[in-house]
Amino acid sequence: MGTLKQIFTVTLLSLRTVPQRAGSSLVAVIGITGVVVVLVGVLSIAAGFQKTLTSTGAPDRALLMRNGATTEMVSGLTGESVDTIKQAPGIARPNQVALASPSMVVVVDVNKRSTGTPANVPVRGVDASALAVRPEVHIVQGRMMNFGTNEAIVGKAASAEFAGLDLGATLTSGHLTRQIVGIFEANGSLSETEIWTDVHGLQQVYQRGNTYQSVLVRLDSPASFEGFKAWLTTNPQLELQVQRESEYYAAQSQQLTMIVQVIGFGIATLMGFGATFGAILTMYTAVVSRTREIATLRAIGFGSFAVVVSVLAESLTLAAGGGVVGALIAYVGFNGFQAATMNWQSFSQVAFQFAVTPQLMALGLIFALTMGLIGGLPPAVRAALLPISSALREL
Amino acid sequence: MKYLYLVWRNLQRRRTRTIFTLLAILVCFVMFGFMSTLRNAFTMVNAAGVDRLMMTNKVSIIQPLPLGYMTKIEAVPGVVMATHSDWFGGVYQDPKNQFPQFPVDPEPWLKMYPEFHLPPDQLKAWETDRQGAVVGRETAERYGWKIGDRIPLQATIWQPKEGSWEFNIVGIYDAAPGKDRTQFWFRYDYFDEHRRDGTGMVGWYLIKIANPSDGPAMSNRMDELFANSSFETKTATESAMIQSWANQIGDIGQIIIYILIVVFFTILLIVGNTMAQSVRERTNELGALKALGFGDGLVLSLVLAESVTLSLIAGGIGLALAWIIVAQGDPTKGMLPMYAFPVNSVAIGLGLAVALGIGAGLPPALSAMRLRITDAMRRN
Numbered sequence: 001m002g003t004l005k006q007i008f009t010v011t012l013l014s015l016r017t018v019p020q021r022a023g024s025s026l027v028a029v030i031g032i033t034g035v036v037v038v039l040v041g042v043l044s045i046a047a048g049f050q051k052t053l054t055s056t057g058a059p060d061r062a063l064l065m066r067n068g069a070t071t072e073m074v075s076g077l078t079g080e081s082v083d084t085i086k087q088a089p090g091i092a093r094p095n096q097v098a099l100a101s102p103s104m105v106v107v108v109d110v111n112k113r114s115t116g117t118p119a120n121v122p123v124r125g126v127d128a129s130a131l132a133v134r135p136e137v138h139i140v141q142g143r144m145m146n147f148g149t150n151e152a153i154v155g156k157a158a159s160a161e162f163a164g165l166d167l168g169a170t171l172t173s174g175h176l177t178r179q180i181v182g183i184f185e186a187n188g189s190l191s192e193t194e195i196w197t198d199v200h201g202l203q204q205v206y207q208r209g210n211t212y213q214s215v216l217v218r219l220d221s222p223a224s225f226e227g228f229k230a231w232l233t234t235n236p237q238l239e240l241q242v243q244r245e246s247e248y249y250a251a252q253s254q255q256l257t258m259i260v261q262v263i264g265f266g267i268a269t270l271m272g273f274g275a276t277f278g279a280i281l282t283m284y285t286a287v288v289s290r291t292r293e294i295a296t297l298r299a300i301g302f303g304s305f306a307v308v309v310s311v312l313a314e315s316l317t318l319a320a321g322g323g324v325v326g327a328l329i330a331y332v333g334f335n336g337f338q339a340a341t342m343n344w345q346s347f348s349q350v351a352f353q354f355a356v357t358p359q360l361m362a363l364g365l366i367f368a369l370t371m372g373l374i375g376g377l378p379p380a381v382r383a384a385l386l387p388i389s390s391a392l393r394e395l
Numbered sequence: 396m397k398y399l400y401l402v403w404r405n406l407q408r409r410r411t412r413t414i415f416t417l418l419a420i421l422v423c424f425v426m427f428g429f430m431s432t433l434r435n436a437f438t439m440v441n442a443a444g445v446d447r448l449m450m451t452n453k454v455s456i457i458q459p460l461p462l463g464y465m466t467k468i469e470a471v472p473g474v475v476m477a478t479h480s481d482w483f484g485g486v487y488q489d490p491k492n493q494f495p496q497f498p499v500d501p502e503p504w505l506k507m508y509p510e511f512h513l514p515p516d517q518l519k520a521w522e523t524d525r526q527g528a529v530v531g532r533e534t535a536e537r538y539g540w541k542i543g544d545r546i547p548l549q550a551t552i553w554q555p556k557e558g559s560w561e562f563n564i565v566g567i568y569d570a571a572p573g574k575d576r577t578q579f580w581f582r583y584d585y586f587d588e589h590r591r592d593g594t595g596m597v598g599w600y601l602i603k604i605a606n607p608s609d610g611p612a613m614s615n616r617m618d619e620l621f622a623n624s625s626f627e628t629k630t631a632t633e634s635a636m637i638q639s640w641a642n643q644i645g646d647i648g649q650i651i652i653y654i655l656i657v658v659f660f661t662i663l664l665i666v667g668n669t670m671a672q673s674v675r676e677r678t679n680e681l682g683a684l685k686a687l688g689f690g691d692g693l694v695l696s697l698v699l700a701e702s703v704t705l706s707l708i709a710g711g712i713g714l715a716l717a718w719i720i721v722a723q724g725d726p727t728k729g730m731l732p733m734y735a736f737p738v739n740s741v742a743i744g745l746g747l748a749v750a751l752g753i754g755a756g757l758p759p760a761l762s763a764m765r766l767r768i769t770d771a772m773r774r775n
Contacts, residue, residue: 027668034661038654070490073457074552107455109629117642120455174454174627263433270426271658277419278665284412285672342643347457349643 006306010297011313014290018314021286028282028315029322031275032371036326036364038271041334042264043363044354046257049341052352053253056189057246059222060092061133064215064232067239071252071346072105072214079210081238088231090224091217094132099218101126101133104199106206107348108173110162112340119340121162122348123152123176124191125199133218137191142167142182147198152178155192156185157351161340171195176205190249193340193351216245252345272371279375283315287383294383295391304384311380312373319372326368327361398693402700409673413705416669420709420751421716423662424744428717430651431740435573436731437647443634445607446475447507448614450600451636453627457482459596460626467620473605473613478503479583481598485548485560487538494534495732496548496579498586501529507601510574517542517566525585528562531576533732535567542567554591573735602630659751666755670702674759681763682771695764702756703749710748714741 018025064085069075086098093099104125109118128147131137145151152171159165171178178197186192203209219225222244229242287294294307335356343350406413450468452458459481468477483496497504501521505513513521513529521527530540540546544564553560562581570576587594604613614630621628631639641647674681681694689697718736725734 024668024672027664030664031661034657038657042654068549068551068554070486070551074484107457109453109455112642115642115646117639119643120457174452174458175625176454267426267430267654270422270429271661274419274422274426274658274662274665277415277422278661280415281412281419281665281669284415285669339645341645 003303003305006302007309010302010306010310013297014286014310014314015317017290017293018318021282021289024282024285025318028275028279028318028375029325031278032319032322032368033326033329035268035271035275035371036323036368037330037333039264039268039367040327040330040356040360040364041354042260042267043360044330044334044356045339046260046264047357047360048337048339048352048355049260049350050253050257051355052188052190052350053249053343054246055187056191057244057249058136059244059246060219061245062217062219062225062228063243063245063248064217065213065241065243067241069241072103073107073347075213077102077212077215077240079212081240082212082215084235084238085215085217085232085240088217088228090219090228090231092220097129097132099129099133100215101129101217102199102212102215103130104202104206104208104211104213105348106202108171108176108195110164110171110173113161113163116163119162120342120348121158121165121195122193122346123195123197123202125202126196127199130196133216134186134191136187136189137184138186139182140185142180145181145197148200149198150178150201151181152195152197153182153184154180154196155194155351156183157192157338157340158195158349159183160338161193161349161351165195174205176202188353190350193349252343255344256341268367272367276371276375279315279319279371280378282318283311283376283379284382286314287311287379290383291386291391295386295388298386298388299392308380308384311383312376315376315379316369316372319368319375320365322372323365323368327356327364330364331356331361398697398700402697402704405673405677405697405701406705408677412669412673416666417705417709419662419665420706420748421713423658423751424710424713424748425717425720426658427655427744427747428714428736428740429720430655431737431743432717432721432734433731434648434651435735435737436725436733437644438641439637439733443632443637444508444510444603445610445632445634446604447633448602448604448610448617448630449633449636450602450617450628450630451598453618453629456599458626459593459598460600460628462595462597464600464621464626464628468600468602468617471613471616471620473609475603475605476503476506477600477602478507479597479600480504481583481586482552483548483550483581483586484552485550487546487548492538494531494577494579495575496581498583499580500583501580504580507603511568511570513566513568520565521582524563524565525582526561526563527565528579528581529566529568530564530579532567532569533576534579535564540564540567553586553593555589556591560589573733573737575732577732601633659747663751663754666702666706666751667758670698670755671759671762674698674763678766678771681766682768685766685768686772691764694766695760698760698763699753699756702760703752706748706752706755707745710744710751714744 065072065075066077082102086100091098091100106123107120108123110121111117112119145153154165167180167183169180171180219228225244232238232240232242334354337354340349340351452460465477468474478500480497480499483498485496486492501518521529542564546562546564548560550560610632617630618628684694721736725731
């Protein structure tokens, strides 16, 4: 009998007998399911956060801040610098108007709806150019604010996460009072966690004079960036830092993504050891309960290799089951889950959705199969080494 | 106690199985220890002093308060002392190298935080050097700084009037494990004089009060003091302030508890299944014991004792391992200053180990108790 055929027959036999050991097999499956749920669930936090920040950056936009500023929050630009920036080559200029949107950002304390505790919510002062530079922003409820008034519009995520940011409500914080006249969407980007109002009114309330914190510029093509940057950075009057918007936000997501990934993998690996020991126990139990059967097979001429493969196949099948179930539970339970956290770099809240990506689900499945393989190996070897004569005599 | 030997021998019956069960439980408790540490680190429970209030600008902590509030605060009855601080947010060489930096008044600052220890001669040196700075042991070790080093920091928020920000390390402070040993303090007078904007303002006030139970009432009194001024305040106990910070990150404590529930449930299933298996194999023997006159209660206790012993041994080793792992230091390299093993989780952990042992052993123990001798002896 060919080895392949042997393997096939013995594997089929062991898989067919799995229902007889349903209890202990289920334990192994549940253990592996738990690990995969935790792994995929925790990593989906990092993936979601990263997705929100990276979807904020468009390759044909550049963000300008004062040199040395790590975030908009700590940057400062004078009105004159902003006027000079608008002269730079490479900026898109439909109808001769430079697409450059200066803004001022502050944070105000607004209570989280979920906990009732205060959170740093960013308020961005913008002028009428803001929408032309950010075409992804569009009003979904209410209307656009009028500039020069005490009106504000609020991002969809901010409205969902923070108390009192509803259409028609009034936001009051210190000397700032704003009527919320619209809710906007911005393609799931960071802007959706912001409150927007007229920049000149905001400058007055915060006594900032004619100063801004950043300018977001739309280039006529992504390739114009180098020339644009060179023109600005060689001007000694401007102490500027010019970055592609996408790079700025990618860098901001790094720290949190790193922490979550380290912790997620740490937890899943530890838990994976526990579940692997569980799988070993299950397979070991399976081998023990089939001692006489395996010995019989060996006695009638089946090779040890076929027996090893059959035990491994059983454990991998159970693991794959756990992996698939775990990935699905994680997807159903976590994908799209709305949360908000502190972005320490910008010192303000970011609302995002957990993202269970296909890559994460595949990773979970690989993790599960690894546990199955390691869990099946010692019992498989044990089965192969059973002394036939005494094993046949076992109960 | 005289049955301990029997329990012990039973555990050794199938040594491989016992070892793997032990390992599965052990891993579970390593996780428990590790995650309790993370939970504490994220919620920063160790940082709060019971007698300290924190006062920030009502609009947001990033808005400043005038230095002039100091005397008004200290005049309030029940206030022992007050001091102020601010967030400098500088960078050392590379934007990745961040640690908390505060411009402070040296002596009041150390009085406010008695948990931070600075040798008296180093405090004296600090008071005579305007550019002097004191750094926590962990940060000093991380960058290899020694007393006498001159450290440049790049400003992100506070641009210097001219030149750059440079500090002389005049002292290294220490604190008990679990306290923040990553901070960098320098003198407020130098900071205020050398910064381009914001002169005469501070970030927040810290207020020490005589009677810790007055915290909420005192907080209200303070806020009324500055109500309707251009800089309204928000005062709260330090623990409430820290709690609200932790909530800004998200409910990490809750997430960790959910994960631990999944872990314990999984391990409970694995151990329970193994125990059931092991009792089933011994049906004959249990029948024999009963025939010899072992009572139902005794048989129940014997099986329970077996799973509790196993669980306690594994739990103890697991917690010890977690302690060792945590002692190796913060895996995120300085982002979690409160990273230390919480001692109370040893007690909680051992309690959980007993509960796990009972939970896993109870179903097979009950079925062992209910065994009828005649059935048990006949079963093969």
